[in-house]
Amino acid sequence: MRTFDYTRVRGLEETLAALGEPGTQPIAGGTELVNWLKEGIEEPRRLVDINRLPLRDVGFADGVLRIGALARMSDVAADEIVAARFPVLAQSLLLAASAQLRNMASIGGNLMQRTRCPYFRADTAVPCNKRAEGSGCSALHGDTGAAAIFGWSDRCVATHPSDLAVALAALDAVVVVRGERSERRIPASEFIRLPGDEPLRHNELRAGELITAVEVPGGAERSYYLKVRERASYEFAVVSVAAVVRAEGGTLTGVRLALGGVAHRPWRLTAAESALVGVDLGDTTALRSALAASFTEARPLAGNEYKVTLAQRAAVRAIQEAAA
Amino acid sequence: MTTEGLVRPDGPAKLTGAARYAADVPAESALAAALVSATVPNGRLAELDAAEARDCPGVAAVLTRADLPTLAELPSPPLGYPALPLQAEEIHYEGEPIAIVLAETLEQAQYAASRVRATYTGVREPIAFGEAEDVVPHSGHVLGGTDEEKGDAGAGLAEAHVTVTATYTTADRHHSPIEPSATLAWWEGEQLVLHSSVQSVAVAQQTMAALFSLPPEHVRVVCPFTGGGFGAKGYVWPHLPLAAAAAKVSGRPVRLVMTRAQMFTLSGHQPATRQTVSLGATRDGRLTALRHDSVNASGRAVDYLENTTHSSTWLYASPAIETRMRVQRVDRPGPTPMRAPHEGPGMFALESAMDELAYELGIDPVELRLRNEPDVDPMTGLPFSSRRLVECLREGAERFGWAERSPEPRSMREGNDLVGWGVAAATMDTFRAPSSAKVRIGADGRIVVETGMQEIGTGLPAMVQAVVAETLGCDPGDVEVRHGDSGFPPHAGTMGSMSAMGLGSAVQAAAREVLAKLDGRQGQPLAGLLAESGLTELEAEGRWSPEEDALAAGRSARYSMHTYGAIFAEVRVDADFGVVRLSRAVTRYAAGRILNPLAAHSQLTGGFAWGYGQALLEHSDVDPVLGRFVSKNLAGYLLPANADLPDLDAAFVEDDDRFANPLGAKGIGELGAVGVAAAIANAVFHATGRRVRNLPIRLATVLSEP
Ligand SMILES: Cc1cc2nc3c(=O)[nH]c(=O)nc-3n(C[C@H](O)[C@H](O)[C@H](O)COP(=O)(O)OP(=O)(O)OC[C@H]3O[C@@H](n4cnc5c(N)ncnc54)[C@H](O)[C@@H]3O)c2cc1C
Numbered sequence A: 001m002r003t004f005d006y007t008r009v010r011g012l013e014e015t016l017a018a019l020g021e022p023g024t025q026p027i028a029g030g031t032e033l034v035n036w037l038k039e040g041i042e043e044p045r046r047l048v049d050i051n052r053l054p055l056r057d058v059g060f061a062d063g064v065l066r067i068g069a070l071a072r073m074s075d076v077a078a079d080e081i082v083a084a085r086f087p088v089l090a091q092s093l094l095l096a097a098s099a100q101l102r103n104m105a106s107i108g109g110n111l112m113q114r115t116r117c118p119y120f121r122a123d124t125a126v127p128c129n130k131r132a133e134g135s136g137c138s139a140l141h142g143d144t145g146a147a148a149i150f151g152w153s154d155r156c157v158a159t160h161p162s163d164l165a166v167a168l169a170a171l172d173a174v175v176v177v178r179g180e181r182s183e184r185r186i187p188a189s190e191f192i193r194l195p196g197d198e199p200l201r202h203n204e205l206r207a208g209e210l211i212t213a214v215e216v217p218g219g220a221e222r223s224y225y226l227k228v229r230e231r232a233s234y235e236f237a238v239v240s241v242a243a244v245v246r247a248e249g250g251t252l253t254g255v256r257l258a259l260g261g262v263a264h265r266p267w268r269l270t271a272a273e274s275a276l277v278g279v280d281l282g283d284t285t286a287l288r289s290a291l292a293a294s295f296t297e298a299r300p301l302a303g304n305e306y307k308v309t310l311a312q313r314a315a316v317r318a319i320q321e322a323a324a
Numbered sequence B: 001m002t003t004e005g006l007v008r009p010d011g012p013a014k015l016t017g018a019a020r021y022a023a024d025v026p027a028e029s030a031l032a033a034a035l036v037s038a039t040v041p042n043g044r045l046a047e048l049d050a051a052e053a054r055d056c057p058g059v060a061a062v063l064t065r066a067d068l069p070t071l072a073e074l075p076s077p078p079l080g081y082p083a084l085p086l087q088a089e090e091i092h093y094e095g096e097p098i099a100i101v102l103a104e105t106l107e108q109a110q111y112a113a114s115r116v117r118a119t120y121t122g123v124r125e126p127i128a129f130g131e132a133e134d135v136v137p138h139s140g141h142v143l144g145g146t147d148e149e150k151g152d153a154g155a156g157l158a159e160a161h162v163t164v165t166a167t168y169t170t171a172d173r174h175h176s177p178i179e180p181s182a183t184l185a186w187w188e189g190e191q192l193v194l195h196s197s198v199q200s201v202a203v204a205q206q207t208m209a210a211l212f213s214l215p216p217e218h219v220r221v222v223c224p225f226t227g228g229g230f231g232a233k234g235y236v237w238p239h240l241p242l243a244a245a246a247a248k249v250s251g252r253p254v255r256l257v258m259t260r261a262q263m264f265t266l267s268g269h270q271p272a273t274r275q276t277v278s279l280g281a282t283r284d285g286r287l288t289a290l291r292h293d294s295v296n297a298s299g300r301a302v303d304y305l306e307n308t309t310h311s312s313t314w315l316y317a318s319p320a321i322e323t324r325m326r327v328q329r330v331d332r333p334g335p336t337p338m339r340a341p342h343e344g345p346g347m348f349a350l351e352s353a354m355d356e357l358a359y360e361l362g363i364d365p366v367e368l369r370l371r372n373e374p375d376v377d378p379m380t381g382l383p384f385s386s387r388r389l390v391e392c393l394r395e396g397a398e399r400f401g402w403a404e405r406s407p408e409p410r411s412m413r414e415g416n417d418l419v420g421w422g423v424a425a426a427t428m429d430t431f432r433a434p435s436s437a438k439v440r441i442g443a444d445g446r447i448v449v450e451t452g453m454q455e456i457g458t459g460l461p462a463m464v465q466a467v468v469a470e471t472l473g474c475d476p477g478d479v480e481v482r483h484g485d486s487g488f489p490p491h492a493g494t495m496g497s498m499s500a501m502g503l504g505s506a507v508q509a510a511a512r513e514v515l516a517k518l519d520g521r522q523g524q525p526l527a528g529l530l531a532e533s534g535l536t537e538l539e540a541e542g543r544w545s546p547e548e549d550a551l552a553a554g555r556s557a558r559y560s561m562h563t564y565g566a567i568f569a570e571v572r573v574d575a576d577f578g579v580v581r582l583s584r585a586v587t588r589y590a591a592g593r594i595l596n597p598l599a600a601h602s603q604l605t606g607g608f609a610w611g612y613g614q615a616l617l618e619h620s621d622v623d624p625v626l627g628r629f630v631s632k633n634l635a636g637y638l639l640p641a642n643a644d645l646p647d648l649d650a651a652f653v654e655d656d657d658r659f660a661n662p663l664g665a666k667g668i669g670e671l672g673a674v675g676v677a678a679a680i681a682n683a684v685f686h687a688t689g690r691r692v693r694n695l696p697i698r699l700a701t702v703l704s705e706p
């Protein structure tokens, strides 16, 4: 670990000014960043502790749920409005990490977390385009069981691990970020980036910007987060589904679906969402064929064909659970 | 015995953090060490550029091969890997240390270590397990013969009414103790002092003395507490000699603590195995032949053997038995025994094959095992010292409700879950080793026991109290146990499930001698007896060791001496997702006399969790190009969590083995991990009709069409 300076800030202006200095990074719960420091993934010169900024509130006003970037995962999951009106959100948080981590981990930090690809997390430098541009992708010649089936490039086949991001994508949430000069509002489904030709760019946040809040419109009483994993708790998803549905008399009238574990960002199933309208909830076969509309573009690798099957089955189950 | 509900004397110190582990021992002016590791799996070190590292803040020295003393050559065991780091230019495995950075703080040392640049020559594509030749292993890891034979297995298979032949694999696994291995070393003239996290201060002392060409009494090893080992700290791994050598060169104490990543390469692992079992049987389910071939991965310079086929020679009656074990020398760090070595991987193959045979025959799997219960050891003809497998199977089946089972695979369903039941036998070899202890009585009647044993989490101090209390008739709380110093009477090591019987027998002998010297009887107040004899203090040393004709690892030459168990598991497999969850399990074990039921029960449940990991979660992959374990951290290497494990109904059946040792006790630390994987795999077959022969059982496999 390289030695670094540490300062604590209290106000937004002060923070943005500090973040403008090269080599400076904010630290919130530290549950991700400290790992990066230890593995040499990041070597900042200065850490700015933003935990005293007034960005912890969770509130519902004018039909919008606003979650401060520094709200803790556990606090958001326990919030009464979140639990009652946005079950998918509460569930995605409660199924993530461990109780101890959720007590420390912030919402902003969660969206900033990086892939769990083991090569990216290696103790010594191994070829990985997300660590060093142009060094290659070790995962491509290794075990591709955990890799993406959508949206990967020959530069990087990793998936993004955030459960929260998947729920937010299905909820059409917006990530609010502040730079020194202006505020930007980025759709949650686009905040994390596909690797493309620039695998080093993990997300849309620009240097010097801070996430201040996440905004979620409306309510999503009939919603569900399904996380498929081999260990019963404290594990990232093999595949996950966030489903938000509307139904009348057993027939779907509106569906929003996002998948986790299949791409380096939450993967919205827009084609399937249209095809699902009018489908009978009890008709599993019809649900399956409507979902297939979004899987024609799946590009599984040698070791992860199973994710194509698993993701579709998980989506069916999530829709049915959300409607139940 | 007065041990019901006995609690650990070491408990409060552990809970409050007062218990001191090797890395916590304060040492004035100690330097922190960090290792620079090879990033290639073979070849030679061409150049090491440490200039930048030497200039980093706080750095006292960067030690390379030229700086270190040449150490004596020793085999494995007692070394974990026979080629010690920094003794040659050759790279033996990825992760091998190539330099040591010494600095004032750990962070400084680690940062400087990251600034050392190495180049290599002669690096070739790594050879993976499965790509090398099967060879007959030659090392101290071979227990008994690699090839055993009785009768004509070929003929037995040919004349069988039903045969099954299948190949099973187990995965590379890591011990992952919570406390990483660590050594704090300093020299006092020619005397070497080591605070180290080990499973045997005796092995560490003897081996370090040999490596540094010192008389053993010049080496003191201290380790009262070990934060888990599971085999990773049994033999001598690089942190010990490297810390001692660095302390010698620098003239200051050196503290070397393994990182989690280094624990994946510098403390052994359980190597992958590939095993083929063939069984032949008559229509009524009597075995006519049993053949078990096994090969495991080992390192290039070490023949570590998983003695997987041994249990196939004693578990079931068969007129013909043929076993064979080989290793492949491939590019990887050195393997070592890990909780339930040998039978752990071996019984997955045998007990899966027995299940396959039961389905082929249409005979209940419990009944099939009962029908093949032998009267004497099937291979050697020796009598059993004690064997209660039948009782384990019967009692377990009864508690589980096995009689209600519907025999057809895929015949039980609840909602989205396919429900399945599976059974497997467990057995473990009985390793035994010498032990000794001193019992001292003070004028106030206080009793102190001293032993080289280190408390590794299993509860040995409480066991020592219990044995003293039973022998002298005192209260367990009257006994103070001091442990984990090579200055105390030696104990072979907390490994191989052999501590309770060896140490317990030694303590019993010492306590009996105290009583004899005082001419006293059990239960008489000791202070009074001492005063009557006109003494202010009395001590006696007790020793125990296996009979002289005992075989390697203290195995009995006179009896077929093993422990047994039966595992019954119920799984629920999500029909759409292939996710396997364990919903219920009943286990019964026979392991001699149980000295401390509370601690023993916790060994069984912990052992079960260990087997669960083998069954459903743990696998470490070696990268085909880089020749390294891909994921060297506990976020990428999954161990079971509490949520994975249902309530277990785990218990012992009545047993007592006076042929094993005077206490009648045998080993339980590893037995609990055996058979779990087979029981779960068999239950998965019953649930789904999908036979999974490769561990761990992954959802991708269960999901795929057979
Ligand atoms: C073992 C383990 C298991 C986990 N399992 C899961 C899981 O199952 N599902 C899941 O979703 N997550 C999981 N996580 C990830 C966890 O949720 C994140 O580590 C956590 O949310 C990060 O938040 P933090 O506040 O600790 O971030 P920090 O570690 O403080 O920061 C992380 C990054 O975000 C930046 N940052 C923090 N706040 C802001 C802000 N407001 N604006 C801009 N940048 C910011 C920091 O500069 C840093 O780059 C797991 C983590 C661990 C260690």
Ligand code: SF4
Binding pocket: A115, A117, A118, A119, A120, A127, A128, A129, A130, A131, A136, A137, A138, A139, A140, A155, A156, A157, A158, A199
């Ligand atoms: S998949 Fe991406 S993160 Fe993983 S090794 Fe390849 S480039 Fe690196």
